Amino acid sequence: MTRSTQRVARREAKDDPELGRYSDPPLLVLASLADGPKHGHAMIDDIEQMSGARLGPGTLYGAIARLEREKLIEPLPEEDRRHPYRITPAGSRLLRAKLTTLQQFARAGLRRLEAL
């Protein structure tokens, strides 16, 4: 990771004081929506495929409601009694910053393991 990328990640994390709060279900939902809009069903399957974690309906919709409240995702017009959701620019920024931090952490951890 370049120093400029790290600086951007740090700056974005600083700009959003709530960044540290997002983890697990909300982060998984954001990551699932990163490659395009999805509705609940598609999100659960995608998240399971991507991370191995199977979110329950309550957990999924709890995360959706919270992310929508924070304007990190937004609903698209209803299709067959269900809304697809898409990530907003703010959601993309947050996801990028969070994943960059995680990547930095993972690399540092792996480097230490290699040194053993």
Next chain:
Amino acid sequence: MTRRAARFLTRLYPPRWRVRYGEEFQTFLESRRVRPVDVLTTIGSALSERAAGSLTTLLYACLAIIAPGGAWHMTTSGAPLARIIETHRAFWLSWAMIEAGSLAALAAGAVAVAPVLSRILRDRRRDVVRKLVWPVAAGLLLVLILVPCAILPGWESPEARAAPALVVVGVFVDQAALFLTYVIAHSKLSRSLGRVKRSVLAMASWIVVASIIAGAWGSTIHSSPRGGDLHLGWAGALLWLVAMTYRVVVLRRTLAE
């Protein structure tokens, strides 16, 4: 999942949530195989959504019940009022009600408030934590006001046992001030005041109430050391009623949203 079960689970969520997600969520549940663990997490999620708008209120409601119970216990233990409670049926009944309320609140705290607190800490709900800090700060400030009363000559050993009650009185006073804040916030006055000015007004109300209580406390202690306990007990009961009325009103409003 069957339509009936899906509808039941959806109805556990608050109305404002159902307006937005209800139909979609029910369709989602109906079209999937839902495991027992999913049912449990859905119930937890629904309760959490119901509590989301009233986390602080719920915590204060419990505190508002526990605090007077503690204050009564501390102020009547070994004092003449304890004997009065035993001899008069009305006193005994009121004491029993407060004691039962305190025990019920403690039980409710163990069952309901502990998970809510854990959720606040886990989700880092700084907005709730910030609100919780105010009464604690208010209580400490009140102690600073009342401690001089406590250390003045005439403060004998039996009364000294009630010293921790001063902290609890701080909570009472804060509750009363919150009541005033509620009145201010719902009066025409609030429309012409900004948010900051309203906060200043609320703090001013708090200081006025604190001064009155502190004055009453000090005068009763010095004019009649034993009578001070009695006055504190009734003041506590009165404030408890005011605080609970306020909390019930706010809770109903919050849940009705």
